[in-house]
Amino acid sequence: MGYSFKFHCFFVWIMVLSSTLCYSQDNFVKSRATYYGSPDRLGTPSGACGYGEYGRTVNDANVAGVSYRLYKKGSGCGACYQVRCTNPQLCTDDGVNIVVTDHGEGDKTDFILSPRAYGRLAKSDKADELYAFGVVYVEYKRIPCRYGGYKLQFKVHEHSKYPNYLAIAVLYQAGRSEILAAQIWQADRKEWIFMRRAYGAVFDTNPPSSGSISLRFQVSSSAGVYWVEASNALPNNWEAGVAYESDVQLE
Structure with a gap:
């Protein structure tokens, strides 16, 4: 009986949450x-x-x-x-x-x-x-945001200092998506490291010392919360002020 009650409450919670999301998007x-x-x-x-x-x-x-x-x-x-x-x-x-x-x-x-x-x-x-x-x-x-002909771009913020400090802003964010977090791949440690949200849509970090840069983002959308990866998002000789287009498109 206890298990059934917990499941029922969870089901009701999901229904309420779903109803709230629908209201917030469609009304x-x-x-x-x-x-x-x-x-x-x-x-x-x-x-x-x-x-x-x-x-x-x-x-x-x-x-x-x-x-x-x-x-x-x-x-x-x-x-x-x-x-x-x-x-x-x-x-x-x-x-x-x-x-x-x-x-x-x-x-x-x-x-x-x-x-x-x-x-x-x-x-x-x-x-x-x-x-x-x-x-x-x-x-x-x-x-939903619609940007015909554009995929997600990563603009290297003008405050970035090659090669020791990297700040990026995410552009052309399509759909009803929100970017909750960003990570950068550290090949020498073989793990993803969280970037700091400096402010707004700008995330910053100390980048890897060599090689192209892979990024991934935690996204919230109508499909739920999930991670999207952009391999080789920035070249190893990235430049401040330049926006680099990815193969990623959010929905």
Whole structure:
């Protein structure tokens, strides 16, 4: 009887968890959004995810900083959301699809949008009115990221110092995935060593002294939590500021 009760509780827990995940992904959540100042209306290269120029222009600059609970200490970086404002006189039905590139919040907002993304909430002749509001009520939901023609890339952060210090940011993270952890292969010890999450989507470590670099990442997605390996992800003569494309594609 004890075994049956434990199994039943576990089954119920799984059902509740599954229901919660479905709700969080497939139903809209009510919130508020604003936008930040940017003379070119694009994203910012100094966002808290560490994406640099990629964070300024990815997804046609439809990007946003998000609240702490969506930022998730950095694992929320790269997530995609559909955001739409709830004023039918000013806003479109579909809103805008954004990529998380930064952390920021204010006045009970979950999203601080790039000016371009904020303007695309509005109907074609109502953008100026929407900008004048400054803060609007919205609803949002998590959606898969889609990057046609791109596989996962590993950008060597500009702060890296060859050959003694390596920091990487993960780019073009597709699907509903979140990267929870990163490891680097140490051939001399024949084991995977955890990299430190320096901040946002940036992981750093002391790299191996020679040879190409293999990486692997712990990923959370609709398929569960699992490890994805990228063999020879970086060449042995890697350079700071360069993004290297892998054969990996997340879903």
